[in-house]
Amino acid sequence: MNNRPNPTWLHYLHISKNKTSDLILEDPGPIETMIGNLSGNSFDLLAHNAPVVYLNDYRSNSYVFMSKTIKSLCGHDAEAFIRGGIGHAVSLFHKDDLRLFNEQIFPDRLKFLKSIPASEHKNYLFSYNFRIKTKAGHYISILQKNTFIQSDLRGNPLMSLGMIYDISAYADPAKTVHTIDKFSTDAPCSKIQTLEQTNYYLDDRYKQFSNREREVLLWMADGLTSKEIADKLSLSEHTVINHRRNMQEKTNTPNAISLVAYSIKKNLI
Incomplete structure (x- = not known):
């Protein structure tokens, strides 16, 4: 049974560098020839x-x-x-x-x-x-x-x-x-x-804040940091930051201060 892990990309780069192989199906020829072949109709990457x-x-x-x-x-x-x-x-x-x-x-x-x-x-x-x-x-x-x-x-x-x-x-x-x-x-x-x-x-409906987002927003308006809000709501700080980012995306606001100002102006809080 083979228990070896699949190689990561970086590991693959390491083991492939300067490696020669006799398993290549055909010799692609000089670099100029390879590049010239890319423009052919048979090269699907460019054709499609x-x-x-x-x-x-x-x-x-x-x-x-x-x-x-x-x-x-x-x-x-x-x-x-x-x-x-x-x-x-x-x-x-x-x-x-x-x-x-x-x-x-x-x-x-x-x-x-x-x-x-x-x-x-x-x-x-x-x-x-x-x-x-x-x-x-x-x-x-x-x-x-x-x-x-x-x-x-x-x-x-x-x-x-x-x-x-x-x-x-x-x-x-x-x-x-x-x-x-x-x-x-x-x-x-x-x-x-x-x-x-x-x-x-x-x-x-996609613009509307969820109930949890509104909770986070209210605490933001009170001046609490993401960590303080996380403690209040028994959430991780990462989750609070994600809620804030989602609200900023929905309102096209660049930062937390702009988000709170926008929400007050639009009577969202």
């Missing part, structure tokens, strides 16, 4: 998992470009988006996600864009997750990242360049996370700084 790249024009509600990888993502080929324009993409949206983007996320995004010079729009990256319906009839969660490469003098976006990824295995369909990042153009290697991260919920 490469991000979708698109360029759309709001002035004509059209797609100027849609990469062929869209077909492996949702089953619709790139030509369907070129022919149907943004209207085709809208028809694939989950209706609840479309309502959320239309009524909350886009107005917030547009307000931000109008607060900065139009010439700087291309220096900002916008990301959010939503669901679309595939040609097979089921929904997948995708992450869209885009920047506005052209806007008018009033700050209205005109052309958007973006990328789309399938994140179905990781996304929470009940929550949409919208982020705004800024490219640092003065650095040799462009860095990204996150300016805003906002959580949107499809169901207002």
